[in-house]
Amino acid sequence: MIRADELADGKAREPGKPVPRIMEPDQVDALLAKGGPADRSATSDPIFALGDTVLTINEHPTGHTRLPRYARARHGTIAKVLGHHVFPDTNARGEGEQPCWLYQVRFSAQELWGYNAAVGDSVTLDLWERYLVSS
Amino acid sequence: MSDHDHDHSHLSKMDARVRALESLLTEKGYIEPAALDRIIETYEHRIGPQNGARVVAKAWTDPHFAKWLEEDATAAIHSLGYTSRQGEHMVALFNTPATHHMVVCTLCSCYPWSVLGLPPTWYKSPPYRARAVSDPRGVLADFGITLPDGTSVEVHDSTAEIRYLVIPMRPDGTDDLDENALAALVSRNAMIGTALL
Numbered sequence A: 001m002i003r004a005d006e007l008a009d010g011k012a013r014e015p016g017k018p019v020p021r022i023m024e025p026d027q028v029d030a031l032l033a034k035g036g037p038a039d040r041s042a043t044s045d046p047i048f049a050l051g052d053t054v055l056t057i058n059e060h061p062t063g064h065t066r067l068p069r070y071a072r073a074r075h076g077t078i079a080k081v082l083g084h085h086v087f088p089d090t091n092a093r094g095e096g097e098q099p100c101w102l103y104q105v106r107f108s109a110q111e112l113w114g115y116n117a118a119v120g121d122s123v124t125l126d127l128w129e130r131y132l133v134s135s
Numbered sequence B: 001m002s003d004h005d006h007d008h009s010h011l012s013k014m015d016a017r018v019r020a021l022e023s024l025l026t027e028k029g030y031i032e033p034a035a036l037d038r039i040i041e042t043y044e045h046r047i048g049p050q051n052g053a054r055v056v057a058k059a060w061t062d063p064h065f066a067k068w069l070e071e072d073a074t075a076a077i078h079s080l081g082y083t084s085r086q087g088e089h090m091v092a093l094f095n096t097p098a099t100h101h102m103v104v105c106t107l108c109s110c111y112p113w114s115v116l117g118l119p120p121t122w123y124k125s126p127p128y129r130a131r132a133v134s135d136p137r138g139v140l141a142d143f144g145i146t147l148p149d150g151t152s153v154e155v156h157d158s159t160a161e162i163r164y165l166v167i168p169m170r171p172d173g174t175d176d177l178d179e180n181a182l183a184a185l186v187s188r189n190a191m192i193g194t195a196l197l
Helices: A004-009 A025-034 A088-092 A109-113 B013-027 B033-046 B049-061 B063-071 B073-078 B126-134 B136-142 B179-183 B188-192
Strands: A053-056 A075-085 A100-108 A122-128 A132-134 B089-094 B099-104 B152-157 B162-167
Touching (some): A004 B013, A053 A100, A075 A122, A075 B089, A109 A122, A109 B126, B013 B033, B049 B089, B073 B089, B099 B126, B099 B162
Parallel strands (some): B099 B152
Antiparallel strands (some): A100 A122
């Protein structure tokens, strides 16, 4: 839509391509207010419940994932069942939303960072069911 | 003496690039500049930490609202009219003498826009994002905070579409204040968990 040489100096070299629609000023408020919810109707029951202990998978995909390296192959506890949400890993790869259950999982700081971390401190991450196995 | 970057303009590189992009998008008919102005105006004046401060002040003064906020923050916050983007799914984190909550997004810069507006630069910076999870007490010390003995830190890494709002503890000596006066006490950083009140 815009070429690198155009962006370099702000001067258009060719006319714009046709686009289906553009946002009009009187549409802004409604569009911002609407947002883009990521929850989808559940098609199954959640496998895990509050207080369950889980282990995160230890996979290292080359594409998009929301499971950071520091929390792979770690033991945690289900702190909240957050809902049934679009799975970003497949969605980002063009493989569809494939919604699944999302949990807030609590890890002790020592589980993640070793014995230098303060006893009692913790980190939570929001993790999809596909990242978790029972432990 | 060479100052070729500054011969023609006082704009920074980033400002110049943003201007070039905006003018190209406009010229090619991809955007309506008045719509862009409306978005900017919204985040400059209508959506910002003042919204979050209203949520906190109401939670401090209305126990029913506080309970609702704890059980279903999305509905409670939406009931005040704060329904915009990056606030579709909310969780409220109540600080207590036992637990101090702090929010980060290690993967990018997820932030509860509907109640806090756009994130500050430090929130998006790699040092904050890396250290908040591994050394939260060191980060808090950089912000001038030392927690009392017996207070644990719980850091929340926003890895999904859930947005977190910290509800700070109500300061002592504020019993006489009404909701408006209380809201004025609530700072943005206190609602991220990098300040105490």
